[in-house]
Amino acid sequence: MVQQNNKEQQESSLLIWEKIVSIFSIPSQNEILNYKQQSQNNIENNLKPLFNNVRLYKLESLVLDWYFESIKKYFKSTLSNEFWKFFNNVNLAELDSSKTSGRELKFINHQFALSISLLHKVFSYFKFNLFLFYELLFKNESYNFNFLIKKLQDLLITNIMHTTNQQTKYFNTILFMFFERDFISFTKSFYHSKKQILNKEEKNDGKDFKLKVQQEYSDGEIEEEEEKEEEEEEEEVSKSYIMMEMSFEDSITDINIKEDSFMDLCKKLQDLNFIVISEEIFTQILFKKVFEYIETRCKGVFEKRFLKSILEWADQVIFKWLGMILLSSTKNNNNNLFDEDEDENSLKIFNQWKTRLEFSIYENYSQQRISELFDMIVQYPDSLPSFEDLSICFQKIPIEKTMITNLKRVLHNRLLHPGANTSDIITQYISTIHAMSIIDPSGMVMDKVGKPIREYLSQREDTIRCIISSFTDETNEIYQELCDYDPQDDDYLNSFMQNGASGGDLYVDEGDNFSNDDFKIWNPNKIDGSGSGSGSGNSNGGNNNNNIKKKDTISHLVNIYDSIDLFINEYRSMLSDRLLSVVDFDLDKEIKNVELLKLRFGDTILFNCEIMIKDMADSKRLNTQIKNSNNELKEFETLILSQLFWPTLKGDEFKYPKSIQEKMNLYSKEYERIKTPRQLIWKQHLGLVDLDLEIGSGNIQSFQVSPIHATLIMLFETNNDNDDDEDDEKELTLEYLSNQLGISKELARKKLIFWLNNQIIRETSHETYQIINKEKEEKKQKQQQIENPDQDIDESSSDDEDNMVVVEEEEEEKSTSAKEKEEQMRVVESFIIGMLINFKTLPLERIHSMLTMFNSEVYTSSIQELKAFLCNLTNEEKIEMVGNDYKIKK
Amino acid sequence: MKVTIKSLWNTVSAWHWDVNEECCGICRMAFDGCCVDCKIPGDDCPPVWGVCNHAFHMHCILKWLNANELQQCPMCRSEWRFKSDEK
Numbered sequence: 001m002v003q004q005n006n007k008e009q010q011e012s013s014l015l016i017w018e019k020i021v022s023i024f025s026i027p028s029q030n031e032i033l034n035y036k037q038q039s040q041n042n043i044e045n046n047l048k049p050l051f052n053n054v055r056l057y058k059l060e061s062l063v064l065d066w067y068f069e070s071i072k073k074y075f076k077s078t079l080s081n082e083f084w085k086f087f088n089n090v091n092l093a094e095l096d097s098s099k100t101s102g103r104e105l106k107f108i109n110h111q112f113a114l115s116i117s118l119l120h121k122v123f124s125y126f127k128f129n130l131f132l133f134y135e136l137l138f139k140n141e142s143y144n145f146n147f148l149i150k151k152l153q154d155l156l157i158t159n160i161m162h163t164t165n166q167q168t169k170y171f172n173t174i175l176f177m178f179f180e181r182d183f184i185s186f187t188k189s190f191y192h193s194k195k196q197i198l199n200k201e202e203k204n205d206g207k208d209f210k211l212k213v214q215q216e217y218s219d220g221e222i223e224e225e226e227e228k229e230e231e232e233e234e235e236e237v238s239k240s241y242i243m244m245e246m247s248f249e250d251s252i253t254d255i256n257i258k259e260d261s262f263m264d265l266c267k268k269l270q271d272l273n274f275i276v277i278s279e280e281i282f283t284q285i286l287f288k289k290v291f292e293y294i295e296t297r298c299k300g301v302f303e304k305r306f307l308k309s310i311l312e313w314a315d316q317v318i319f320k321w322l323g324m325i326l327l328s329s330t331k332n333n334n335n336n337l338f339d340e341d342e343d344e345n346s347l348k349i350f351n352q353w354k355t356r357l358e359f360s361i362y363e364n365y366s367q368q369r370i371s372e373l374f375d376m377i378v379q380y381p382d383s384l385p386s387f388e389d390l391s392i393c394f395q396k397i398p399i400e401k402t403m404i405t406n407l408k409r410v411l412h413n414r415l416l417h418p419g420a421n422t423s424d425i426i427t428q429y430i431s432t433i434h435a436m437s438i439i440d441p442s443g444m445v446m447d448k449v450g451k452p453i454r455e456y457l458s459q460r461e462d463t464i465r466c467i468i469s470s471f472t473d474e475t476n477e478i479y480q481e482l483c484d485y486d487p488q489d490d491d492y493l494n495s496f497m498q499n500g501a502s503g504g505d506l507y508v509d510e511g512d513n514f515s516n517d518d519f520k521i522w523n524p525n526k527i528d529g530s531g532s533g534s535g536s537g538n539s540n541g542g543n544n545n546n547n548i549k550k551k552d553t554i555s556h557l558v559n560i561y562d563s564i565d566l567f568i569n570e571y572r573s574m575l576s577d578r579l580l581s582v583v584d585f586d587l588d589k590e591i592k593n594v595e596l597l598k599l600r601f602g603d604t605i606l607f608n609c610e611i612m613i614k615d616m617a618d619s620k621r622l623n624t625q626i627k628n629s630n631n632e633l634k635e636f637e638t639l640i641l642s643q644l645f646w647p648t649l650k651g652d653e654f655k656y657p658k659s660i661q662e663k664m665n666l667y668s669k670e671y672e673r674i675k676t677p678r679q680l681i682w683k684q685h686l687g688l689v690d691l692d693l694e695i696g697s698g699n700i701q702s703f704q705v706s707p708i709h710a711t712l713i714m715l716f717e718t719n720n721d722n723d724d725d726e727d728d729e730k731e732l733t734l735e736y737l738s739n740q741l742g743i744s745k746e747l748a749r750k751k752l753i754f755w756l757n758n759q760i761i762r763e764t765s766h767e768t769y770q771i772i773n774k775e776k777e778e779k780k781q782k783q784q785q786i787e788n789p790d791q792d793i794d795e796s797s798s799d800d801e802d803n804m805v806v807v808e809e810e811e812e813e814k815s816t817s818a819k820e821k822e823e824q825m826r827v828v829e830s831f832i833i834g835m836l837i838n839f840k841t842l843p844l845e846r847i848h849s850m851l852t853m854f855n856s857e858v859y860t861s862s863i864q865e866l867k868a869f870l871c872n873l874t875n876e877e878k879i880e881m882v883g884n885d886y887k888i889k890k
Numbered sequence: 891m892k893v894t895i896k897s898l899w900n901t902v903s904a905w906h907w908d909v910n911e912e913c914c915g916i917c918r919m920a921f922d923g924c925c926v927d928c929k930i931p932g933d934d935c936p937p938v939w940g941v942c943n944h945a946f947h948m949h950c951i952l953k954w955l956n957a958n959e960l961q962q963c964p965m966c967r968s969e970w971r972f973k974s975d976e977k
Contacts, residue, residue, distance in 0.1 A: 686902035
């Protein structure tokens with residue numbers, strides 16, 4: 001009974017199976033294409049009982065599997081071929097959106113649309129059938145229809161587009177080209193409609209409104225030939241962008257017509273699940289467009305803010321377009337039977353993509369800016385707006401690292417090389433500080449970026465000088481900062497002073513106050529630096545809540561060196577140079593400077609400078625006092641220094657001219673009388689002499705020279721008051737000169753160079769010098785000319801040189817620190833010489849180790865410094881180098 | 891050739907206390923500078939001599955004399971008397 005029942009069952013199930021197969025076997029292409037939905041009647045009458053039977057015999061899954069299998073076969077064997085037939089005439093292998101002509105593009109796009117509609121028709125046929133299956137077989141089970149559709153979509157994609165790698169590639173290219181072209185025409189139509197709106201409004205409301213609208217769509221997104229506003233660059237940018245668009249031949253009306261068919265196509269693609277699958281392609285297109293847009297608009301233009309308008313543009317163009325494609329189903333699918341959560345799903349995808357694209361806008365923009373950072377910094381503060389934009393990006397996305405590495409690299413390549421002026425480097429450094437404080441108020445980026453600059457600057461010898469002169473230059477912004485500085489404002493420097501100043505005991509009091517209160521309210525810096533406002537970095541430092549201690553420019557500059565002392569020493573020596581070598585310096589200005597620096601760096605450290613200035617005032621008072629008491633000293637003035645407070649003033653001693661020496665003695669006596677028990681020590685090499693040289697008659701030249709030069713030239717003076725033309729100029733030998741001055745021959749020769757360069761004296765024969773008397777020579781020449789008139793005389797050259805005054809040659813331009821180093825080495829010189837005498841020859845390393853062993857108090861130099869010093873000694877011919885060893889020069 | 895010096899011959903000099911020692915025996919600061927309590931050198935912080943010919947900053951020796959009942963020179967322990975009156 002059971003067996004027979006079984007057999008019956010088998011037979012009937014076989015019957016059902018055959019029926020199903022006959023109904024659902026894959027029809028021919030034409031049938032599919034012309035397929036009409038089966039009438040409800042047919043379904044009710046024929047299919048329903050059949051499927052009921054299927055359910056009865058539990059054949060559901062079997063039927064479904066069979067159906068999918070047959071669909072797969074059909075896709076693979078038939079439909080795939082049909083699909084690719086559309087592109088038979090296209091050379092797919094060489095497809096490239098940038099090279100293909102417009103016509104070809106049009107053709108491909110056309111074929112693409114046709115092929116997609118074919119696929120879609122086939123797809124909907126199967127979809128409907130599957131829906132039948134679902135309705136009649138699985139309705140009451142926990143079977144998801146979407147799952148079936150998904151399976152169908154997957155089958156389609158894997159069997160048609162993605163059968164081989166090559167096909168995948170081709171399909172992606174076609175898709176890419178299609179959407180890129182569409183995007184371009186969309187943006188164009190977008191601009192076009194904007195323009196039309198604008199024109200209309202212009203007609204209606206006149207010009208005022210037009211301006212208003214323009215402001216609304218700010219920054220020239222509206223392309224307008226008739227735009228008369230000055231913003232030329234802006235126009236250029238927008239024009240170039242338009243040009244780029246125009247290069248694709250596609251008329252605007254074309255697009256308007258196409259719109260509907262395009263929407264239809266999008267919907268089809270959406271149904272086929274192609275859009276989600278080819279996300280990569282969209283991302284590619286849009287990223288490319290975003291990148292192009294940003295590049296054309298922003299490249300090289302720093303004095304405008306762009307970020308907001310770019311985002312607006314993205315909102316109006318990119319997202320609109322994307323919405324059109326992704327959300328196409330939502331618009332007209334209200335009556336759709338199948339998908340309830342489809343809308344929600346595509347909205348979700350749309351939002352995902354939107355955020356991603358927004359992110360990529362920030363990324364692209366910051367990339368663009370980062371690649372131009374150096375130029376932006378050069379143009380600071382004109383480039384302020386772009387830095388503000390970048391600071392917004394900085395808060396949104398992690399660009400710190402790229403920014404730091406990029407900036408470091410570009411600074412290294414373009415700034416930190418021997419070709420750049422120190423002052424330029426410092427200016428750039430300052431701009432960098434300002435700019436980075438806009439981007440990152442916490443100063444973290446600056447710390448990292450600034451490090452190589454600081455290191456590089458600290459190796460340059462004239463850095464301190466440049467910085468100090470910027471401290472005292474009234475036109476410099478640093479000077480302004482110094483003036484604006486309020487000591488209440490910032491306790492950073494106090495802490496710096498504690499670490500930096502060597503005279504530690506002077507700061508104990510400040511230090512106590514500082515450490516007691518501060519550690520309790522300590523808050524670590526937020527890494528992203530979002531704690532303080534995004535805008536200008538002038539945050540209120542007095543506020544305790546603001547945990548970011550703003551390092552200002554000056555502290556950045558001072559930070560180049562380990563200690564503040566270096567700066568102050570350099571400032572001191574520059575001050576002393578100015579006070580000693582400039583006759584009419586502005587003492588009030590110097591006082592102001594010192595006061596400003598005191599405010600900034602503390603009183604104690606600038607104490608010496610104060611004394612120096614006080615010395616100036618004191619000597620002035622004393623000079624008047626002495627002048628009044630002694631008539632003979634009317635024409636004599638001296639600066640009396642408090643020696644210990646000035647930098648070491650070294651120079652060569654020599655004999656003054658008698659008249660001056662007498663006055664000096666007189667002055668000393670007068671001083672000792674007034675200020676017992678104090679004495680005066682003359683600094684003979686210092687001072688300034690204004691003198692006129694009268695050579696011959698009426699030819700007067702003025703010079704401002706040091707005393708030794710003055711004394712030297714005075715030796716050439718002829719005592720003959722008759723001004724006799726016949727009287728020849730003195731001829732003096734070097735030996736005579738050096739004896740008269742009480743200096744060595746070498747020094748005398750060195751000092752003579754000044755007068756030789758200025759063409760006042762000449763070397764007539766070896767080590768013999770004479771004043772050049774042009775007047776007389778011309779006379780002589782004239783006489784000669786009379787005697788032999790044929791002779792050519794080159795007069796022009798001598799005339800040219802008449803007015804040339806060669807500036808006194810500077811003593812080697814070494815910064816004081818370098819000089820101090822050498823001073824220090826000089827101390828150990830005798831020790832080195834002694835060592836070499838005892839040991840005959842010694843290698844560098846031995847000398848170094850012996851010096852460190854025995855002279856550790858004085859000798860703190862590195863082996864390189866020692867080597868440099870020994871090299872100096874070799875040059876001075878005190879020692880010589882044999883192989884690797886040094887020995888005394890014989 | 892004639893050399894005329896216009897306006898002034900500007901010279902530079904440094905003042906110096908006429909003391910044999912470099913620095914004060916009490917504070918070890920240079921006489922040309924000033925004692926530890928002073929900031930401005932010169933007339934404000936002069937050296938003084940005792941009859942024993944030892945010199946100190948005026949401020950330093952006064953401090954010393956105030957702190958010690960024995961009015962002795964800190965160097966030679968002889969009785970301290972200012973020399974300046976005799977000069």
